[in-house]
Amino acid sequence: MHSLMNRFHADEQRRLMKLLGVRESSAPLLSRRVFLQSAGATGLVIGFGWLAPTAADAALPGAEGAAAGPLAPNAFVRVGTDNLVTVICKHHEMGQGNTTGLASLVADELDADWSLVRTEYAPSDAKLYSNLNFGLQGTGGSSAIANSFLQYRSAGATARAMLVAAAAEEWHVPSGEIRTAKSTLTHASGRRATYGEMAMAASRQAPPDNPPLKKAAQFTFISKDRSTPRVDSPSKCNGTAMYTADVKLPGLLTAVIAWPPGFGAKLVSFDATDAKKVKGVTDVVEVPEGVAVVATGTWAAFQGRRALKVQWDESSSKDLDSDALLARYRAQATQPGTPFTKPTTTSAPPAAVKTIEAVYEFPFLAHATMEPMNCVAWLHDGTLETWSGHQFPSFDHMLAAKAAALPMDKVKLHTLVSGGSFGRRANVWSDFTVAAVNVAKAIDGRAPVRLQFSREDDTGAGLYRPMYVHAVKAGIDAQGRIAFWEHTVVGQSIMAGGPMAMMIKEGIDPTSVEGVDKTVYDLPMLAGTLHSPTLAVRPLWWRSVGSTHTAYVMETMIDELAAAAGRDPVTFRLSLLGKSPRAAGVLKLAADKAGWGKPRRAGVAQGIAVHESFGTFVAQVADVSMRDGKIKVERVVCAVDCGVPVNPDVIRAQMEGCIGYGLSALYYSEIELKDGRAVQRNFDTYRALRIHEMPRVEVHIMQSTEKPTGVGEPGLPPLAPAVANAVAKLGGPRVRRLPLTRSGLVET
């Protein structure tokens, strides 16, 4: 998701509901039934209303799991008589660590004992749990902690104030004399109570409107390294963490879909005779997405699909071919498109003495999350329930309701942790959710059904980071300054054609050009234009969105210009960073920590890059070695300025992850299209970085009092250009086509 979504107006959900023709509620409300649920070892549980996937959901080991509490001053925190604090997390946990971060924000202001803090995931409710940047409930754009920083602290401070007020009343002392620490209230008189003991009395207090928040010096968890270890570590290390595929429901069926083999392919006919002969297959049904094979288990569903005979009409997309497309984009890049930035310098540009012209080519990229897409859907009793890694509950909720032809209050989403997203699970089509609902409809809600993508389904599904071509022509004047910079970008608009299209202003999708138009550099001479072709393959944001390609172009071109000017890449950049002290700060920090300018051992060179995305500044120095024409990234030194560093270890983890994910793409990742189909379908051809290829990563975090910004994405953009700049320094080519397998610099 994109930070620019904060341009959405406050009533975004209403606008989208109208657009989609979805109703919020039906009146009168149907009475909710009592459901029976098998709950494993604990026997039958009788509950009203919606189901939990299993009893384990409510009692996960470690710090995950729910606690009830009488003290419920707001939507985000509960304090129970059992002395447990539960933080309700509005953001989706896909590995970025925001669950831990959100809990620590509440716990800090509440003065909670971290070992007594639990977390649970919020239901879909845009009124209570919207991302304050979006006006909708959703996670993305590296915004989870940034938008919640004051909201979650305030929630904790409110609960604390009520506990203090209750103690003051009970103990007949002024509230200002009561101290709080580690979930305990104390007074100099010797009075003492745990939060659990005071929770009931506190629940009778009125929540204060604007509880005072701590000053940075008073923080107990925020910015305190390793003070709040990840709450999801234990369950993810013993196999009990519950992902979508792990949901157990009585009579649960598994569906796989025979998806169109190519983009835009249309179903002509199918013969289910042999598929239905496969033991375990219960249904073979047509759905808008293709033909669903439903079975009692995943293997039976796969076998049934293999036996299914389907005829497709692929005529509309058979010409879709990435080589041809690249040639077309290259030709387009020679022509000016829609301007996205015009030179603001009034005087005539100084004559360039050296000019560099370069065309850069970026492939389609799949997200390739470890957990292939999936969703459980159950239509029952006039309601729909779904279980999935709902990264953007507001979209999923509306579109699930629309698919089920139900009002939104008859649809309940259960958001589970997901096995990665990198942008994949946040899409305005809610593809996996809607498809699961369509299968549930097609079997008339007879049973809950889990739609499972195979790895091949997942990789071939489209929703790729689009292919892009950049053409840049830039020149250096006699003084070694940049004289002019002409920049044309060609590539699909991610925002076009959906409810996000309102983000496109004057023909410019901001996600196509971010990082060029809003560069950290002082480049008033930059003249940029954009072409946004449309294709049958759906585009989607991919970890760091536009910066996945713009940072590469900007940071390798700057490096080439520095070389042309005979300047050191760091001092050259610093001369252009006058208006961005934070970019300059991380650049200097990374260079300093990496030993920039000091001799390296033979066959090793350093490359550097700096980039800002989502308000976070990151610089990286890559130590790259070359042997027999093949490169290896040995070490990456990373400096990050994300404002107040809420959880330093999570920040380090995200930088490490961004570097590995970015390096994977730089080395290997490419989806080719042939005859309208995706060629790469599994990890054998869509290769992923493995442990022996992971460089040593050192992360240095800038101390800052600026408001916190995100870390899930901004660590990625500088990696590829830093490596490419080192390759050039090693005497290798200026790489202008990714991935590096294309230039033979890594083993294929």
Place this chain on the structure above:
Amino acid sequence: MSVTLNINGTRREFDGDPDTPLLWVIREEMGLTGTKYGCGIAQCGACTVHVDGQTLRSCSAPVSAVAGRQVTTIEGLSSRTAKAVQKAWVDLDVVQCGYCQSGQIMSATALLEKKPKPSDTDIDHAMAGNICRCATYQRIRAAIHAASAQLAG
């Protein structure tokens, strides 16, 4: 034809197709969902289990191939080595999305059972079959060394 399995020390009968990959029997027949499906072609290692102490990609092994052998999944890890690995993983907060980590822990445990003091190269060889898209590799390496040190100490 039924297949007799020994999973986590418990004898179980499986009555279905003997060609069914072990992964689906573990997950859907035995209800042990800590072992994950990632690729189905033994490329990613998310489905790694132990068979007689050796790692096996359960997505690509027919259940009939493990008849009568000792299968251990993440849920059944109990050795001193395994506990040291899991502790190191938690201590260093290795996980991010976590989906691959059962497989990573199975591979790391098998490595340390065989080689209590692995070199970085040993780790590369033992762990190269396990993909982590969150790229937690640096911490995986550190956690294996930490577990090794703990076991030695």
